[in-house]
Every structure is written in C-alpha cells, then in structure tokens.
Amino acid sequence: MGIFDKFHSLAADQRALVDSGVNPFNVVIERLISATEAIVNGRRTILAGTNNYLGLTFDPQCIEAAKKAVQDQGTGTTGSRMANGTYVGHAALEREFADFFGYRSAIVFSTGYLANLGMLSVLAGQGDTILVDAHCHASIYDGCRMGSAEIIRFRHNNVIDLEKRLRRLGKKTANTMILVEGIYSMLGDRAPLADIVTLKQKYGAYLLVDEAHSLGVLGEHGRGLLEEAGVGNSMDFIIGTFSKSLGATGGFCVSNHPELDLIRYASRPYIFTASPAPPVIASTRTALKILETHPELRRRLWRNARHLYQGLDDMGFSLGPEISPIVAVRMPSIKQALVLWGNLLDRGVYVNLALPPATPDSASLIRCSVSAAHTQEQIDYICKAFSDLREGAIALDAQSTAVDSPLDVTPAF
Template identity: 65%
Template sequence: MTILDKFKPLQAAYETVRAAGKDPFSVRFDEVLSPSEAVMNGRRTILLGTNNYLGLTFDRAAIEAAADAVRRAGTGTTGSRIANGTYGGHADLERRLADFYGCSSAMVFSTGYQANLGILSTVAGRGDHILIDADSHASIYDGCRLGQAEVIRFRHNDPDDLARRLRRLKDTPGNRLIVVEGIYSMLGDTAPLAEIAEVKREWGAHLLVDEAHSLGVLGDHGRGLVEEAGIEDDVDFIVGTFSKSLGAVGGFCVSNLPDFDILRIACRPYMFTASLPPAVIASVIRSLGRVEEEPGLRRKLQDNASRLYHTLKDAGFQLGPRTSPIVSIRMPSITVAITFWNALLDAGVYLNLALPPATPDNASLLRSSVSAAHSPAQLDAAAEAIIRIGRSLDVIPETRCLEMAVR
C-alpha cells in the first residue's frame, strides 16, 4: 500500500476512457499551423477546442513585441515581484488594464487560476461569507478552499436563491462576497448580472465577476459581461485571464476599491510566485491593444459562433441555452461521448471531451470554442463531421439531418 492508493478509483475511470481510443488528457499536436489548424498524428486538424476566441496567438505584432522583449530583458524574471522586483512591463500592463476597465487599480498574476486563488483566499477572511454560483470554475472553488471564509453555494444563475441565502445571513456578522462568471466555460451561458447586482445592492454585499471567457468577447469595448450588462459601477472586483482572448498566459484583477494595493503584501499566491516573463507581458499589451482598436474581431467571432451554433441546433443537437463562442453538445452517455470524440479526431476535428464530475448536472459534453480566426469553410467542415457522426451514433435523427441538407 502506498500514499497514492487512494487514487485507484480515479485510475480505473481513466483507464476506461483510454481503452475506448485516444487519450483526451494527453492530446499532442505535431505542429500548430495557425489559431484554427494543427497537425495531429500526421493529419491536418481543425482546432475547435482551444479558447483562442480572437485568434491572437499568431498575431504578428504580438509575436514581434514578445521577441523584442526577450532580446531586451531576457527570458524570465527568475522570481516573484516581491523578491526580484517589478519590471517596467509589469507596471505598464497594470496601468493599461486599469485604464481599459476604467478602474483605479490592477494586479497581474502568473495565471488566471492564480488570480482567483489569490483574490478569493485573501479578500474574504475568517468570519466572512463567500456566495458562489454552483457552476463556478475549479479555480473559484479552490480559491475559496484556500481561504478561511464560510463558502455558500447558490443555484446556478438564480438571483432569487442568492437573495434567500443572503437573507439567512441577515443578523450574522462579517462581509459577504458574491462570485459569478461572465460566460460559464462548460455551456457558454451568461450570468444574469443586472439581477445579481440588484441583490448585491439590497444586501450590502461585494461582487466579484470572473470574465475569463468574456474578456474581448462581450461588451461594446470588449470589457465583458459587466460592460454589456451596464453594471460596471456595481462590481468590486473583475478577475480575468490572458490565456483566452489575449492568446498568452497570465491573470489579473482590477478594482476601484480604496487601498486595493495592500493585497500585494497580503496575497500569498501573488507574493510567492514567479512573475510573468517580459515576452508574455509585451504580447499581452499588444493583444489588449487589438481588443481596444478592432471591434470587428468581436463581430467576426459572434458571426462564427452563430454559424456553428445554429447549424448544430437545426440538426437536432442539444446545445447550451444561448449563442456563444462556447458551443457544447449534450451527449446521451459517457460511452457515446468518448466514442463521438474519438470519431471526430479521426475525421480531423479537435474539440474538448468534458465528462462528469467536471460538468454541470454531471452531463457528458462535447465542448467546442469558436474563434474569430475560423473560416466559414472550416466551421462548415467541422459541422458536417459532427452531424455525420451524430447521425451514425443515433445522437440525432437521420431525418432531421436530411431535412437540413435539403434547406
């Protein structure tokens, strides 16, 4: 018996997935050709599961900015900002983020995961209460576990349930922090932010919105669901990542709260982690500029998302509740989901296999993420493969597909 024996049930489940075909946890690309295409097992493959919403991973200006930063400042910082100092790029990016969101302060983290881990474990302490949407990302759950506040879950996208839970705390001391997401990563649905902000105001709580999947995607200026919902003055913290729309890695938090900068010496995941290398900082600054300067990228993304979503919906698939760059297909079982995912890889389409317990309602999903870089031909080819395989596995009725083909 060893210390790892407790993982035997997980190992057994993993082996079941692997036995059905390719290993979804060890996908390897021979070569990445563009934001929308790669070579996998010697075959050109459409990338439909990368979260590369604006297609900026190959942006020429961002690449040149990163290369220049490496030549000027080296490959890394070799330590945290507390120990090894702040580079000029770190401060520049924080100013750009604060200005972009119209906030007074910004902090940059080494990953988006760490941003949630750091902020949630620090701002809410012993005697406080964090109220999180039940479908929150793992980084939100982990940030709550790392801290000492009481954690209360409310039903997904249910402001009334949130209000009921706050009402129960009416005479209980401590601060209340509500945590929701802009776009939820599994089904692509959005939080009812206006209603949640109303509950927040009524009960004197604070509000944190994780815009990881909505930065650059929603809002007239790409500031996310907070901007689209028109509640920017009601939000105390916005957390996000550079690894989706900005095509890099890293995370951030912006806020208008006074004394926000005290978190730099209170937040352990910020203090004791190596800071982002100069090349990443430089590319993110350039990509953020494109979000500000080119609203056409968002329009192209929305057009592409609508094209794929409605094609699959018309074919009879069960999808998420709204058009979104995240297009997830509900599968009837884990076995069908694994078989479907393997068949898509064989057909030259890569998307994400999402299985319980990491999914809402323990659903088995095939999760795709559309990019502004996808061509109509790529989306149509992917949709054709999905529909053909869905028909062969009886996930959708053949007659529905034939009717669609006639139209």
C-alpha cells in the same frame, strides 16, 4: 498499503480510457499551423476547442512585441513580483488593465488560476461569507478553500435562490461577497449580472465577476459582460485571464478599492511564484490594445458562434441554453461522448471533451469554442463532421459501455 492506494479507482478509469482507444486527455499538438489549425496524430486538424476567441496567438504585432521583449529582457524574470519580478512592463500592464476598465488599480498574476487563488485566499477571511454560483470554475472554489470564510453555493444563475441566501445571512451580508462569471466555461451561458448587481446593492454585499471567457468577447469595447449588461462601474473586483482572448498566459484583478494594493503583501499565490515572463507581458499589452480597438474581431467571433450553434441546433443536438462562442453539445452518455469526440478528431476536428464530475449536472459534454480567426469554411467543415458522425454516436446503446463510470477525480465544484 501505500500512498498510491487512493488512486486505484482513478487508475481503473484511466485504463478503461486507454483500452477504449480514445484518450481525450492525452492529445499532443505536434505542430501549429495557425491560431485555428494544427497537426495532430499526423493529420491537419481544425482547432475548435482552444478558447482562442480572438485568434490573437499568431497576431503579427503580438509576436513582434514578444520577440522584442525576449531579446531586450530575456526569457524569464526568475523572480516573484515582490522581489525582482516586477519590470516596467508588469507595472505598465497593471495601469493599462485599470484604465481599460475605468477602475482605480489592477494586479497582474502569473496565471488566471492564480488570480483567483491569489484574490480569494485573502479576501475570503474568517467571519466572512462567500456566495458562489454552482457553476463557477474550479479555480474559484480552490481559492475559496484556501481562505477561511464560510462558503455557500447558490443555484446556477438563479437570482431567487441567491436572494434567499442573502436574506438568511441577515447582518452578515456586510461581510459577504458574491462570486459569478461573465460567461460560464462549460455551457457558455451568461450570468444575470444586472439583477445580481441590484441584489448586491440591496443587501450591501460585495461582488466579484470573473470575465475569463467574456473579456474581449462581450461589450462594445470587449470589457466583458459588465459592459454588455451596462453595470461596468458596479463591480468590487473584476478577475480575468490572458489565456483566452488575449492569447497568452497570466491573470489579473481590477478594483476601485484602495485596499487592492494590500493584497500583494498577503497573497501567497502572488508572492510565492515567479512573475510572468517578459514576452508574455509584451504580447498581452499589445493584445489588450487590439482587443479594445478592433470590434470587428468580436463581430467575426459572434458570426462564427451563431453559425456553429445554429448548424448543430438544426441537426438536433442538445446544446447549451444560449448562443455563445462556447458551444456545448450534451451527449446522452460518457461512452457516446467519447466515441463522438474520437471520431471528430479522426476527421480532423479538435474539440474539448468534458466529463463528470468536472461538468454541471453530471453532463457529458462535447465542448466547442469558436474563434474570430475561424473561416466560414472551417465552421462548415466542423458542422459537416458533426452531421456525418451524429447518427453513429447517437445509435450507440448508452448502457453497453466500456467506460461507464464517471471519472471520479477531484470534483470541480
């Protein structure tokens, strides 16, 4: 007996992956060439699974701002936001996020994961109820778990189910918060946000939207689904991350509630960690300006999204329900997904592999994400690779698998 006994089944799954010769969870990027290309396994590889939606990781202005910040302010803050870790840049970025959304104030966190933990662990208190979409990200569930509210899931994007659950709560809706995402990370579909706002208002509940995958991607100014859906002023809390369209690492929450500032004093994930490093803050401030003022990046992103989605759709792949920069290909089995993923990498195309239980409906997904920085030729190359490899992957017998059990790691939901 020992503390590692519980890892036996995980170890077996990991061994099976290693033995299969394809381990999607152990990829090393050896050298970056650009926002969309790198050397992997010694081979020039197109990056089509990085959530780098606007391709800003190599933007010259962002790099310049980060370089200057390192030179002027050093490599790290070495402290909490509540101690020595709030520099002028952190405070300025909070103001800029609030202004960008047209809301009262904002808090910057060290990562997107911590933004959800930091907000939800405090907001979801004793006597409160959380209604959370079944497809919400693990950080949302983890944040809820750190609080002491009752947590109730509703069926994904199902406003009828959501209303049923609001109705069952009776007077408790005044202490209820609904949690949804702008674009869901696995299948790339949007929340029916306008309908959800109507329900929130009808039942007097609160609404938090996580725009992690939709910031910079949706809306005329890139404010996300709330802008596209025309309900920009109706959120109680907007969560977001720097690590996708903004090309860095960090997170934020924006709100009109004056109590937002109090969260700082109560939120352990805000207090007990070091604040984002100066270059991160500097590049993010620059990226936020670019994101807002360069709608052509969004146009290019969506052109690429349509290109890839339509290309794969024409080949007969089973895709997510709507066109989006996240293009998820459903594979019939884990084995087939692993083989296709490995073959794509061998052909110089990196995408994500998402397996149960980290996926909705226990799906095995080859998850692509496109960038505004992808060229038409790169998207063509990705399509061609899928086309060439499709038959080999589909022809595999779904049952004869070396790796046939779900990786029973901690469920995402």
